[in-house]
Amino acid sequence: MSAATRSIAWSEGRWTTPPAAVSEDGDALLVTAVESSDAWRSTAYGFVHDTEHALLAPLTDGTAMEVTFTGDFSGEFDQAGVFVRVSDEEWAKAGVEYADGALQLGAVVTHRFSDWSVAPVPEWAGRPLTVRVSRSGDAITVRARAGEEAFRLVRLAYLDPAATAEAGPMVCAPSRADLTVRFTSWTLGPADASIH
Template identity: 35%
Template structure:
């Protein structure tokens, strides 16, 4: 994350020894059109430039308190092509959430059965395919999402957090790793 570039730099953040701590600004979000009809590109994202294929992972620690509080990982080609995935507070509980945007956003959620205050996210992009995984312990990585994703000579990937309904979510990102794309079998959870 040391060479990351901010999209919507938060007013309050620190980066020391590979640990990024962020406090969200008010009314921050990433969303394009679907259902709500609006477009927002105001969330906090620290993007690290990649090559045409990669795997990135990071640890996320936060205490989600209000509707739509969210933190996780983002992969971005441009403002119309991106994915964000992590924990999002919805319907009164922490949900495993992903939004894939190709012109317009979709939204997929499911209950997260582990401790939402500390988890890991992994994103792999290779040959037009995106694979998103989650881990409760940093060792076992079940699949969250497998989807087509635009092929590009490079991407930006890194930590993302938003609070559409408030300000003040404090998030700690650590253990960021950027590596060649893992060519593992779909059911290899390591």
């Protein structure tokens, strides 16, 4: 951790939707999702879900937020990562999601309507995963990695430079009641110097 990067205490965040259970194990936070929790707005499916469990703290211009976690992602659409929220209709989530029989790395970006992009990463199953969201100017840059591998660029997305945004660890379990994710790190530091 660089000198300018600091750990965020779990107690500094506020939940968008309270999880089924939350407990601390040493420095880690264990979060159990409520069945049917999810975040989505309209596109293709015709429904709005705003029941994600996201623990949020301020994400200002020029900063990057990072979370590290592990979990048994095996139920359809089990997901965890980072949630960035401006409002009910302006938000993004990025991380891993179990879909179509495999662990996927992806993001949903919502400006009134949600989109979704994923790519399979079955080799990441069972490993510590880190998702990093960097805010600079009118954009957020999302990167992710497994273990100590190099970060992969996941998404570059628009974010109104004047917007007040919050971000932090997120977990959803659209199809089951017993998904528990172990978050081991939540940090805030300087924004990434470059996009690529």
